[in-house]
Amino acid sequence: MSKIKVVVAGVGNCCSALVQSIHYHAENPRGLMNYDLGGFKPSDIQVVGGIDIDSRKVGRDLSEAIFAEPNVAPKFCNPPPAGVVVVKGPMLDGADGVLKDVIKVDDSPPVDVPSYLEQLDAEILLCLLPTGAQKAVEFYADSALKAGYAFVNCTPAKIASDNRWVESFEDRGLPLAGDDLMSQMGGTVFHMGVLDFLAKRGVDVTKTYQLDIGGTVEAYGVLEDFRREEKRKIKSEAIKQVLPTDSKVATGTSDYVGFMRDCRTGYFYVEGKNCLGSDVIIDIYLRTHDSANGAGILLDVIRGVKIAIDRGIGGQLTSVSSYGFKNPPIRSPLNESMEWFMSFVKGERKR
Numbered sequence: 001m002s003k004i005k006v007v008v009a010g011v012g013n014c015c016s017a018l019v020q021s022i023h024y025h026a027e028n029p030r031g032l033m034n035y036d037l038g039g040f041k042p043s044d045i046q047v048v049g050g051i052d053i054d055s056r057k058v059g060r061d062l063s064e065a066i067f068a069e070p071n072v073a074p075k076f077c078n079p080p081p082a083g084v085v086v087v088k089g090p091m092l093d094g095a096d097g098v099l100k101d102v103i104k105v106d107d108s109p110p111v112d113v114p115s116y117l118e119q120l121d122a123e124i125l126l127c128l129l130p131t132g133a134q135k136a137v138e139f140y141a142d143s144a145l146k147a148g149y150a151f152v153n154c155t156p157a158k159i160a161s162d163n164r165w166v167e168s169f170e171d172r173g174l175p176l177a178g179d180d181l182m183s184q185m186g187g188t189v190f191h192m193g194v195l196d197f198l199a200k201r202g203v204d205v206t207k208t209y210q211l212d213i214g215g216t217v218e219a220y221g222v223l224e225d226f227r228r229e230e231k232r233k234i235k236s237e238a239i240k241q242v243l244p245t246d247s248k249v250a251t252g253t254s255d256y257v258g259f260m261r262d263c264r265t266g267y268f269y270v271e272g273k274n275c276l277g278s279d280v281i282i283d284i285y286l287r288t289h290d291s292a293n294g295a296g297i298l299l300d301v302i303r304g305v306k307i308a309i310d311r312g313i314g315g316q317l318t319s320v321s322s323y324g325f326k327n328p329p330i331r332s333p334l335n336e337s338m339e340w341f342m343s344f345v346k347g348e349r350k351r
């Protein structure tokens, strides 16, 4: 099997966990949804390029940059030096608003991103920019088109769910997946799973909320109104698809607590009625590591995109997107999206 060469834009916490997971799971399948996927193992993924704007990351080997501040992803393992030096990308709106407080913007000139990508000769550009950086995400999507890369948008910016971008990637025969990564065991997927289970047991859910507290840069940035609204809307829409239309739903990051670092606690409340109109109440919390949660799904998404590349499939990857993202172009219930993804991997579904 050939290697899957990936370039990452945004060497933050999620990138840190991705790089570590490729090393950690080289021989260790435990804790993953899929170890062998279409003949590819996690160790077949190679991050061959990294782009950021923070002076603590730019110019450093990727294996060091992933542990540089303000990243808080823990050292789960020690990936060997990658021989990949992080380069400076254009800032655009990547450090707007409160992110100015935490990102130290490097003062060197940015590289020409399409030429950098062409020279690396990789296949997939993974966009891990902060929430709210619409212009910067669009810039990287456009650079992927210019350099002939598949594009994976892990941010909430509208790319895979925007027909104009879908058509551009289709025209170029390049795969496109997104938007807004859905963590392996994060709040949204957990909430959807609980609600799906309740629906199957006949419980009529009337009210539910999911409120998160975290200590990452992402949790800090999402406190700002325009980012909070973007996230809240996507999370609520993902949850609403498994609820009766008149149910009341609230979701969103409710606060940033620095000492929690990479940990995120999601508080879930569900109120419903079962037989005889009697009350069913769930009031629980889930605590996970944000970064590892992102990497857990990215290992599958990247391999799914590589399968599309090898089959010559360009444009919207509906199975990969509905399996791995909170705001895919076509939404489907959890079980169905997992079935779609596995059928796609086996070659029974085109996209």
Ligand SMILES: NC(=O)c1ccc[n+]([C@@H]2O[C@H](COP(=O)([O-])OP(=O)(O)OC[C@H]3O[C@@H](n4cnc5c(N)ncnc54)[C@H](O)[C@@H]3O)[C@@H](O)[C@H]2O)c1
Residues within 6 Å of the ligand: 009, 010, 011, 012, 013, 014, 015, 051, 052, 053, 054, 071, 089, 090, 091, 092, 093, 094, 095, 103, 127, 128, 129, 130, 131, 132, 133, 136, 154, 155, 156, 180, 181, 182, 183, 186, 216, 217, 218, 290, 291, 293, 294, 295
């Ligand atoms: N579990 C998860 O990690 C998870 C789940 C769902 C969605 N996401 C999404 O993934 C994205 C990344 O998450 P994260 O926690 O790694 O974020 P992060 O804030 O830790 O990292 C973002 C990185 O992007 C860099 N950056 C900012 N502007 C840039 C630019 N113009 N060019 C290049 N780099 C730039 C920052 O310096 C930083 O290193 C976010 O949009 C988030 O919503 C992550």
